[in-house]
Amino acid sequence: MVKIDDPANALAVARAIDNRFANSPYETKTETERSFAAGFASQIGNIRLLILSIGSVVFFTLLLVTGNSTATAIRERTGELAVMKTVGFTDVSILVLVMTETLILAVVGGGLGLVLAKLFTMAGDPTRGMLPLYYLRPNLLALGFVLAIAAGAAAGIIPAVGAMRLKIVDALRRV
Numbered sequence: 001m002v003k004i005d006d007p008a009n010a011l012a013v014a015r016a017i018d019n020r021f022a023n024s025p026y027e028t029k030t031e032t033e034r035s036f037a038a039g040f041a042s043q044i045g046n047i048r049l050l051i052l053s054i055g056s057v058v059f060f061t062l063l064l065v066t067g068n069s070t071a072t073a074i075r076e077r078t079g080e081l082a083v084m085k086t087v088g089f090t091d092v093s094i095l096v097l098v099m100t101e102t103l104i105l106a107v108v109g110g111g112l113g114l115v116l117a118k119l120f121t122m123a124g125d126p127t128r129g130m131l132p133l134y135y136l137r138p139n140l141l142a143l144g145f146v147l148a149i150a151a152g153a154a155a156g157i158i159p160a161v162g163a164m165r166l167k168i169v170d171a172l173r174r175v
Helices: 007-020 033-044 047-076 078-086 091-122 138-165 168-174
Strands: none
Touching (some): 091 138
16 A cells, blocks of 8 residues: 555556556556445445445334334323323324324434444544545434434324324223
8 A cells, every 4th residue: 555645646656656567577556545445346236226225124124113112112001091181181292292202212212323323433444444435424414313203203103193093991991
């Protein structure tokens, strides 16, 4: 590896290195780290499609697990919801309470995950030079936060609507 002072000179330096070792038993093909990383990544295939596919599957699985956990938590508190409705909580206030709880969990969990991801990348290059362009941009952090809120909202809407539509008599009968 050769470090240069000005990236604009990269092509000239690479040509000089290759000329120096031309027609020797150790011929070289010099390239920048960026082009090396791109060539390395292209050997694997369509990285973007692969990462988006895996990310989509993980997001969908997360959505199912979160929705199931929320539905179970609401189902276990059917009696509490019935008592709340009995003492005067409206259907809309029950919906807001359940959605607020789900969104708070999503914001805390997503925020903690994003903070840990940022701390992981701030500690330096986690790939130890294999992918020198490794950086978690602020716009990606914002996108992650929006996706965490969206996952919380999507996971909580069905249980929240179920809790809102819950009839007091039916709820107390289940207890």
